[in-house]
Amino acid sequence: MAEFRLPRNSRIARGVTHAAAAGATQVRAVRIYRFNPDSGENPRLDTFELDTKSCGPMVLDALIQIKAATDSSLTFRRSCREGICGSCAMNINGVNRLACTTPMQELQGDIRIYPLPHMPVVKDLVPDLTHFYAQYAAVKPWLQTRTPAPPDRERLQSKEEQEKIDRPAACILCACCSTACPSYWWNSERYLGPAALLAAYRWIIDSRDEATGERLDELEDPFRLYRCHTIMNCTDVCPKDLNPARAIAEIKKMLVERTS
Amino acid sequence: MNMRSPLARVLGAGSARQGVHHWWSQRVTSVALVPLSIWFLVSLLSLPSFDHWVVSAWMAQSSSALLLILFVLVAAWHSQLGLQVIVEDYVHAAGARIVTLVAITFAHVLIAAAGVLAVLKVALRSAQ
């Protein structure tokens, strides 16, 4: 059955509080999920009193500041700090988003930071995304053709054809959507999830691709595709304003259309 | 210990290549249920009373009996499709899932047949 409670070894204990440095003027409490697999202990919630005056405006700035000044063992992923690499996705005040594009000012009350929900945790805010990436690989996210490419140029596509894939191709694979999807929580072993399905859709509607039928065949499955119940959490949280729920609905529509 | 590669785990036993029929039937039956349930409620409420002989006389009309049978069949079908989704969502052990799905199908066929039989009995008896 689906699990509605955290397993015993995942229940979160109260952690330590790091008081703000003397002389801090704009203090905000940042509560951060901590888990160290080597310690053998349950995860805990640490509180860092942060002087927001001493660091940049985004949640990622706070994390970097805490790691630099207070606790160097704090572990999280980040790279671009401008919302394009997808590394810093985490659950901030109950919503999956990118730490680097979330201003602390927009958050009410204490700042609460957890790893992406319902994924195995490697350490602190770093989830294990192996399965998520394998699901992306499973939809064969590359151009498949039988017609050889013209010898002297690239394969052509009209402006309207390009516009169809323009948005779906902007996905940064941050996993905010899939890890916000209840269907993915319950059935991620077999349900591909919104991110992989959006990627599949991006190739299904690519005018240059010649494997549309095979791609649809691979998706037509009660679990791979039809676990989506149009709950729309995916579209709500996507930090790039993409619409995986609509892409999934389009795939379902194409599957009906080809039967009649 | 599971040493299969991450990709092998995702690919599993491959695509079932079905699901579109289930999904589409669910939509079509819900569309059919809209006029059927409105008709059912409106006809029942516009009866002068709920006395046994009044309702039986209404059911004895061919049009009522026909639409009632359709209502029972479509509602049972729609309910079976919906429960199947819930079981597939939440029952993860393959054995338990398959047994539950078969039991649900049997129960719905039974309910549908019982409903049709009930309508026919009332309709035919009152029509005599």
Ligand code: SF4
């Ligand atoms: S669709 Fe949006 S939320 Fe999902 S992985 Fe892509 S960018 Fe992230």
Ligand code: SF4
């Ligand atoms: S619309 Fe589908 S993919 Fe998106 S959150 Fe809902 S169930 Fe998940």
Ligand code: FES
């Ligand atoms: S650091 Fe690259 S998306 Fe946030």
